Amino acid sequence: xxxxxTAINTKNTAKRPVFLDIMVVFSIFLVIGAFAYMMLNPGxxxxxxxxxxxxxxxxxxxxxxxxxxxxxxxxxSIIPLNKECASFGNEICSVDASDCKNYVDLTEVLKESELxxxxxxxxxxxxxxTGYYVSxxxxxxxxxxxxxxxxxxxxxxxxxxx
Amino acid sequence: xxxxLPREHVDIQFLSLCISLLxxxxxxxxxxxxxxxxxFQPFITLISGIFALFIGVLALLRYYTKKTSLNFLFxxxxxxxxxxxxxxxxxxxxxxxxxxxxxxxxxxxxxxxxLSKTFLAIIMFISWLFSRxxxxxxxGRKKKEGFLMGLVAISFFVFIGVFVYLIATGIVVDSLAVxxxxxxSLMFLILALLGxxxxxxxxxxxxxxxxxxxxxxLILSQIFYLPFFNLEYSNMMNLSVWARFFAYIGLxxxxxxxxxxxxxxxxxxxxxxxxxxxxxxxxxxKVEEAYLMLREEKWSxxxxxxxxxxxxxxxxxxx
Numbered sequence: 001x002x003x004x005x006t007a008i009n010t011k012n013t014a015k016r017p018v019f020l021d022i023m024v025v026f027s028i029f030l031v032i033g034a035f036a037y038m039m040l041n042p043g044x045x046x047x048x049x050x051x052x053x054x055x056x057x058x059x060x061x062x063x064x065x066x067x068x069x070x071x072x073x074x075x076x077s078i079i080p081l082n083k084e085c086a087s088f089g090n091e092i093c094s095v096d097a098s099d100c101k102n103y104v105d106l107t108e109v110l111k112e113s114e115l116x117x118x119x120x121x122x123x124x125x126x127x128x129x130t131g132y133y134v135s136x137x138x139x140x141x142x143x144x145x146x147x148x149x150x151x152x153x154x155x156x157x158x159x160x161x162x
Numbered sequence: 163x164x165x166x167l168p169r170e171h172v173d174i175q176f177l178s179l180c181i182s183l184l185x186x187x188x189x190x191x192x193x194x195x196x197x198x199x200x201x202f203q204p205f206i207t208l209i210s211g212i213f214a215l216f217i218g219v220l221a222l223l224r225y226y227t228k229k230t231s232l233n234f235l236f237x238x239x240x241x242x243x244x245x246x247x248x249x250x251x252x253x254x255x256x257x258x259x260x261x262x263x264x265x266x267x268x269x270x271x272x273x274x275x276x277l278s279k280t281f282l283a284i285i286m287f288i289s290w291l292f293s294r295x296x297x298x299x300x301x302g303r304k305k306k307e308g309f310l311m312g313l314v315a316i317s318f319f320v321f322i323g324v325f326v327y328l329i330a331t332g333i334v335v336d337s338l339a340v341x342x343x344x345x346x347s348l349m350f351l352i353l354a355l356l357g358x359x360x361x362x363x364x365x366x367x368x369x370x371x372x373x374x375x376x377x378x379x380l381i382l383s384q385i386f387y388l389p390f391f392n393l394e395y396s397n398m399m400n401l402s403v404w405a406r407f408f409a410y411i412g413l414x415x416x417x418x419x420x421x422x423x424x425x426x427x428x429x430x431x432x433x434x435x436x437x438x439x440x441x442x443x444x445x446x447x448k449v450e451e452a453y454l455m456l457r458e459e460k461w462s463x464x465x466x467x468x469x470x471x472x473x474x475x476x477x478x479x480x481x
Contacts, residue, residue: 027180
C-alpha cells in the first residue's frame with residue numbers, strides 16, 4: 001500500500017513541471033512567431049490596401065461632383081448642408097439600396113459622369129449606405145469622407161467648386 | 163551551497179514573461195486602431211526617467227550592503243545616468259515643464275535618447291560580465307557562452323555592414339549613425355540577455371529573472387525604436403516608450419521583491435534564533451533539574467553518612 005502511494009506521488013510531481021516546461025517552450029515559439037508576424041504584418045498591409053481603395057473611390061466621387069457642377073453651374077441640391085462631414089443623413093446611398101430615405105441619392109449626379117454607380121466602402125457589408133459621406137459647407141466647398149478608414153487614418157477630401 | 167528555487171516557480175516566471183511579451187506584441191498589432199492620448203510620450207519618458215533614478219539609487223544601496231556584487235554598482239550607475247539623460251531630454255525637448263502635456267518632440271531621433279539607450283545597453287552587458295566573474299563557471303559553459311555570443315556579434319556586424327553598404331549606395335536613405343548605434347545597442351542587449359540566461363542565476367535568485375525581464379523588454383523597445391516592424395512610425399515610437407516603461411517597472415518589482423525576500427529572511431532568522439534560545443533555556447532548565455535531583459539523591463545518601471550540612475550549603479550556593 002505504502003509503495004503504491006509513493007508511486008502515485010512521484011508521478012504527480014513529475015508531471016507538473018513537464019507540462020509547464022512544454023508550455024514555456026510553446027510560448028517561446030509563439031513569441032518568436034509573433035515577432036516574425038509583426039515584421040510582415042499582413043493585417044496592416046490589407047488595411048493599407050483598403051485605405052488606398054477608399055482614397056481612390058472618394059476621389060472618383062469628387063470628380064463626378066466636379067463634372068456635375070461644371071455642367072450645371074451649381075452644387076447638387078441633394079447634398080446636405082453640414083460642416084460636419086460624417087453626420088447622420090450625409091451617407092451616400094448604395095446602388096443596391098432598397099430605400100434611400102435619410103441617405104444621399106446620387107442617381108442624378110452620376111448621370112453626367114463616367115462613374116456609373118457610387119462605390120461602396122470595402123469594409124461595408126450590406127445596408128443601404130455606401131460608407132462614404134458627403135456634405136457641403138455652405139461656402140462653396142464639397143466635403144467627402146470615409147469614416148470607416150482603418151488604422152486611425154483620416155480620409156477626407158474638400159474641394160471648392162466655383 | 164545556494165538553494166535552488168522550485169522548478170515550477172521558475173517555469174511560471176518564464177511563462178509569465180512570454181505571456182507579457184505576447185500581450186505587448188498583441189498591443190502592437192492593435193496599435194493602429196487605438197486612439198493614443200495626444201502628447202503622452204514626454205510624460206511617459208519623464209516617469210520612466212524618474213523610475214530609472216529610483217532603480218539606480220536602489221541598486222547602489224544594494225551594492226553598499228553587499229559590496230562583493232559589482233554588477234549592482236554598474237546597474238546603479240547605468241540607471242542613474244539613463245534617468246538623468248531621459249529627464250534632461252524631456253525638459254530640453256519641451257522647453258520647460260509647463261509644456262509637459264502640450265509640447266511635441268522636435269527631433270525624430272534626439273541624440274541624448276540614442277546615447278542613453280546605448281549607454282544602458284553597454285552598462286547591462288558590463289554588469290553581466292562582472293556577475294560572471296563572481297561565479298565559478300565551468301570551462302565547457304564558458305566555451306558555449308563564447309561561441310553563442312561570438313555568433314550573435316558576428317551576425318550583427320554583418321547586418322550593420324549590409325546597412326552601411328545599402329546607405330552608401332543610396333538604396334536606403336536614413337540616419338546612418340542612428341541605425342549603427344541602435345544596432346550596436348541592440349547587440350549589447352541581446353548579448354547581456356544571453357549571458358544572464360546562460361549563467362542560470364534565475365534558478366537560484368528571483369532578481370536574476372527580473373533582470374532577464376528588463377532585458378527582454380529593453381530589446382523589444384529597441385526593436386520598435388529602430389524600427390523593424392511593419393507599423394506606423396508614430397505607433398512604433400509610442401510602443402518603444404511603453405516597452406521601456408514596462409522594463410523599468412519589471413526591474414523595480416525585482417528590487418522590491420529582493421527587499422521583501424531579505425526582510426522575510428531576516429524574520430525567519432529572528433524566529434529561528436528565538437526558537438534556538440528557547441531550546442537552550444529548556445535544556446538549561448533540564449540540566450539544572452537533573453543536577454538538583456542528583457544532589458537530592460546524593461543528599462539523602464549523605465544524610466545517612468552525616469554530611470548533610472555540607473551538601474545543603476553547596477546547593478544553596480549553586481542556586
